[in-house]
Amino acid sequence: MIIVRISRFRISLSAGKVLLSFCVHQSTSCRAAPLPTNELPSLNVKHRTPRQIIFDYFESKGQKPFRFQLDAWKAYQAGSSGLVHSATGTGKTLAVWLGPILEWLRQNKNQDQWNPKSPPALRVLWITPLKALAVDTENALRAPLESMRLPWRLESRTGDSRASIKAKQLKQLPTALITTPESLCLLLTHAPLQTQLSLIEGVIVDEWHELLGSKRGIQVELALARLRKLSPSLRTWGLSATLGNLTEAGQALVGCESTKPCKIIRGTTKKRLHIESLIPKPMERFPWSGHIGTRMVPQVSREIEQVKSALVFANTRSQTEIWYQHLLQHRPDWAGQIAVHHGSLDASVREWVENGLRNGRLRAVVCTSSLDLGVDFSAVDLVLQIGSPKGSARLLQRAGRSGHQPGAESRLIFIPTNALELIELAAARDAIEQGKMEARPLLSKPLDVLVQHVVTIAIGGGFTSENLLQEVRTTQAYRFLTSDEWQWILNFVVHGGSSLGAYPEFHRVELDDDRYHVSTQRIMTLHRFNIGTIVSDTAMKVKYMRGGTMGTVEESFLSKLKRGDRFLFAGKLVELVIIQDNVAYVRRSKGKPNSIPRWTGGRMPLSSELSMALRGKIHEASQGRLTGPEMRSLKSLFDLQQRWSLLPQTDELLIEMIGERSHYQLFLFPFEGRLVHEGMASVLAYRLTRQQPTTLSMACNDHGIVLQSPHPIAIEKAISEGLFSTDRLQEDIHQSMNATEMAKRQFRQIARVSGLIQAGLPGQRKSTSYVQASSNLFFDAFCEYDPTNLLLEQCRREVLEQQLEWTRLDRALKRLQQAKIRLTYPTRVTPFAFSLMVDKLRERVSSETLAQRIARMQKALENKAGK
Amino acid sequence: MIAEHSSLEISIEGVKFWLLAKRGLYWPAQQTLFVADTHFGKEVTFRKLGVAVPSSSTQGTLSAIVQMIAQCQASRLVLLGDMFHARSSISPGVRESLDIFFATHKQLRCTLVLGNHDKGLFTRTAGWPIEIVASGTLIDTVSIAHFPQEPSCGSRLLLCGHLHPAYRFSSKIDSVGKLPCFWLSNRQLVLPALGEFTGTQIIYPSKSDHTWVIVEDQIMRV
Secondary structure (H helix, E strand, O other), rough: OOOOOOEEEEEEEOOOOEEEEEEEEOOOOOOOOOOOOHHHHOOOOOOOOOHHHHHHHHHOOOOOOOOOHHHHHHHHHHHOOOOEEOOOOOOOOHHHHHHHHHHHHOOOOOOHHHOOOOOOOOOOOOOOOOOHHHHHHHHHHHHHHHHOOOOOOOOOOOOOOOOHHHHHHHHHHEEEEOOOOHHHHHHHOOOHHHHHOOOOOOOEEOOHHHHHOOHHHHHHHHHHHHHHHHOOOOOOEEEEEEOOOHHHHHHHOOOOOOOOOOEEEEEOOEEEEEEEOOOOOOHHOOOOOOOOHHHHHHHHHHHHHOOEEEOOOOOOOOHHHHHHHHHHOOOHOOOOOEEEOOEEEEEEHHHHHHHHHOOOOOEEEEOOOOHOOOOOOOOOEEEEEEOOOOOOHHHHHOOOOOOOOOOEEEEOOOOOOOOHHHHOOOOHHHHHHHHHHHHOOOOOOHHHHHHHHHHHHOOOOEEEEHHHHHHHHOOOOOOOOOHHHHHHHHHHHHHHHOOOOOOOOOOOHHHHOOOEEEOOOHHHHHHHHHHOOOOOOOEEEEEOOOOOEEEEEHHHHOOOOOOOOOEEEOEEEEEEEEEEOEEEEEEEEEOOOEEOOOOOOOOOOOOOOHHHHHHHHHHHHOOOOOOHHHHHOOHHHHHHHHHHOOOOOOOOOEEEEEOOOOEEEEEEOOOOOOHHHHHHHHHHHHHHHOOOOOOEEEEEEOOOOEEEOOOOOOOOHHHHHHOOOOHHHHHHHHHHHHHHHHHHHHHHHHHOOOOOOOOOOOHHHHHHHOOOOOOOHHHHHHHHHOOHHHHHHHHHHHHHHHHHHHHHHHHHHHHHHHHHEEEEEEOOOOOHHHHHHHHHOEEEEEEHHHHHHHHHHHHHHHHHHOO | OOOOOEEEEEEEEEEEEEOOHHHHOEEHHEEEEEOOOEEEHHHHHHHHHOOOOOOHHHHHHHHHHHHHHHHOOEEEEEEOOOOOOOOOOHHHHHHHHHHHHHHHHHOOEEEEEEEEHOOOHHHOOOOOOEEEEOOOOOEEEEEOOOOOOOOOOOOOEEEOOOOOOEEEEEEEOOOOEEEEEEEEEEEEEOOOOOOOOOOOOOOOOOOOEEEEEEEOOEEEEE
C-alpha cells in the first residue's frame, strides 16, 4: 500500500477560485541507488559487464537506475515473477524491460557474436491493454535496444498490424513481441507456433490494473496459464498503478501454482500533486443537479489559456463532444488548436490527436478515460476534470497525466457540474491524503470466457480434458472450477448444450478418442473473428458520404435515429443520411444537434471507499463542521437541506416522502454508489409491490434512490416488516431482476464472448448475416428450452456481482438495518432529492399485469390529450 | 379505446378479419389462416455453424399454428413468406415435424408466397402439399405478398410480412419494451413474425396508420 504524507498544505483564496495544494511523496527512499565505484563504465567497451552496459545506458541519458529498478532486475535474474506499481512516468517500463535484457546479456557476453541479421528467437512477450498503445510502447522499448546495439528484433502484433507482417511473424516470431490480449489469444489458435512459444522466458503485462477484474484480464490469465504450460520456467511481470488489493492482483498475474511468491515492488512516486476546485461565484445560483456543467466554460477556457497544453477529462463520450463544441463556441479562434478524443473515434483520428498532444501542437484535448492510459504526453501541464471522478484512484491517476517530467508538479483543476459534486471531491481528497486507494474486485470463473478459451485451444492443437482442466485450475479465476462445470463446458462446445438433449446438427469442437479438437475451417475462421469481441459492443461504423471513416457508434443509438437527425460526433455536427450494410453514412450539417449519441458504460459508479468518505463528509456537515473550501462553499445548500429536511449522520438513513395526488415519491439516501442503489431499488420496489399491487418507477444516482408510485407508500410499516432485511435477499433480487430485465442486458456480453453471436468483420457481415440473432432471442430460447444452461446461471451471477455489486449491497442493507431511520416530509424537493427527481425514471417493478399497465398508460395519455 | 381479447374482430376495407394473439390473422369468410415469417429450422442453421441454440423452437412455432387452426376451424393456411430460415434449416428433425403436421392436417389447403429467405426452396418443399404462388396473387379482393408493396390491381388490401414489426410502448414514467404487432399502413397489413426464434423491428406508425399490439396472450389496439 502506498503511504502518502502531506508535507505541504496551502490554501489561498482568490477571486472565487480556491487553491489547495499539497505534496504527496512516499515514505520509502526514493533516492537513486548509489553507483558502486567498481561498476563505473569501463573504457574497454568491448568487455563491459552486462551491468555496466545497463548503467552506461542510464548515464547516456544523464540518469542513474532507481533502487526499485535494481530490485526488479535482481528478482528477474533469480527467476521470480512479480508486480511493479507506481505512478506513471517514474521508470516502471525500464524496471521490467531491462530484466530480460540483462539476462540475455549475461548469456551472450561476447559481443562479437551479436548479429542483427540473425536475431535471437522469441524470448519476451509484452502485453498491452490497448492496441493504440502499441506504437508508443514499441518506441519506448526500442530506445534501449538501439542504444546498446542489441541484435534483438522487436515487433508489434495487434489488430492494426499489416497482414503481411502478421504472416511473416507466424513463420518466425521476433525476439520480443508487443501484443494485446486478443492478439495473444489468436496466436494460441495457431498450433505450429507452440514450439516457438515454448521458448518464452518472460511475459510482461503492462497496465495490469486496467485488465484486472475484466473479462479481458481473464483472457490474459488463461493465456498465461497456457504459456506456463508450454514454458514451465516462465517469469511473469506486471506493471500497475497502485491498488487497494495488490497482493490479489499479483496472484492473478502469476497463477496459483507458482512455487515462488509474487514479488511486489513499489516504484517511486515522488510526485508533487496540486488539486484545486473551480468554485462558481455566486454559489447560490449553481445548479443542484446536472452532469454537463457547461456554464463553467468561460472559467475553464481561462484556465486553458494560461497553460501550454491541457487535458480536459469528462466522464462520458457525449459529454466530451458537448464540451468541445462549447469551448469552440466560446473561443472560435481555437479552431484547430483543440480536439476531442474518445474510444469511439476512428484510430486515425485518435492518432492525430495523440501526436498533437505529444508535440505540443494542441492547446487542449477534451477526452474520456481513453487517455487515462499509457501514452506519455510530457507537454501536458494541466489536467481539468469535469464532473466527479467517482474514485480517488482515478482522480490521482488523472492528475498524474500532467507534469510528466521527473520533478514536475501534477496539477489538476476540478470543475463541478453540480453542487453536490463538490462534496465528492472533498471526500476524494480526504481519501488520497489518507492513502486509501480503491481495490479492483476480481471476477470469479466467468464461463463464457472459458468457453472461448476452450475452443481456442481446441483449434490450436487440441487437448485432453484432464490436462486442460488442470491447466485452467492454475489460474486465480478458475481455481475453484468444479468438475461438473468443466464437463458442462465440454458438452456445450461439443454438443451445444447438455449431453442429454444432444443436438444432431451441432458442430463446433469434435471429440476423437479422448482428444478435443476442431477440424472445420469455417468454425476456426468464425472463432478467430469472435475472439476480439469482448470489448466491442455491436458497433456501427460512421462514415462520410464521400468516404472517410469517423469512428463507431453503438448500433442501439443509430437504430433509433431517423434520416436527417443531427448529432455531434468527433467534434463535428453531422446528419444521418442512410444506414447500409452496417455502416451509417453521414454528412456535415448546420444548426443544432437534435440527438445525443449514448455510449454504454459511460457512467462510473461512486467507489465504495469514496461513498464511505462521502457519508463522513455529510456527517461532518450535520455537526456544523465544514472543512476545506469545497465544503465551505456549500454552506447555504447544507443550511437549506437542514431546514427543509435534515443532514443525516453516518449512523442514520434519511428518507424523504413527498406526495400529491396519484404521484407519490419516496427518496432514500444511503449514499452507497449508483450500482448498489440500482440493486437496492429493485429489491425495495419488489418488496413494496408485494405489499400492495402497484407499479413503482425508480431512479438512482450515486447518492440515493427515488421510488415513485401512483399510490401512497406505507414506508414505516414496510420497514418494520423487514424492508431492509437480508433474508431471502438473493431470491428477491432474482424475482425483481426478471421484472427489470437486467439479466437480458447482461446476457448480451455473455452471448458474444461465448460465441453465440457471431460478430463477423466489417464487410464480411453479409456472409454471416443469417447467423445473426439478438442475444435476447438466445436468452428467451435458453430460458424456455434449456433453463439449466450454465451461461444463464453465469448471467444471473454477473448481474449480482457486477451490476448490483451483491457483496456491497448485502453490506449496505446490513448497515441500513442498524441505521436510525430519519423520515421527513418536506414540502418542497430538497437539495439532496433534486438531482434524483430530474433524472429520468428508467427501471420499474410491477405487480400489476402488463395489460393493466398499458391500459393505465393509455388512459393517462388520453387524459393528457383531452386537456 | 382499450380492448383486451385473445382475438379481435376488425374490418378493413369492408373485409372482416380476426387478429389472433398467437400472431396469426384469420379471414372467416374464406376460412383462411394467414401467418408470416415462420423461419422454420432457424436454430438448425445456427447449430450447424457451431452456435448452440436449444432445439425446440420449430416445434413451438408449429404448435402455435396447430392451435390457431383448431381455434378458428380454418380450412386453408397461407404462409406469407420466409417459411424456412435457410437452405441448411431443413434438417431431418425439422422435416419430420413438418411431415407430422401435414399428415395430421390432410384437409388443409396450404399456400406459400416465397420470401427472401425461401430462395431455392422450390424443390425442397416438393414432398409436402404446398402450393407456391406468385407475389401479389389475389384471394378474392385481397392480395398477398411477402414484402410490403402496393395492393395488386383489383384489390383494396395487401397482406404481407417480412418486417417482423414491433411497437415500443412507453409513457413518461413507464415502459414495457417492444411488443410484436399488426401494422396497417397504406392499405397494407403487415403481420407479426410467427417464428419463435426470430427478432423484431421497431416500427413508427404515422397518424393515419392502425396498430394492434400483442400483449402476452391478448390483442390490444393502440
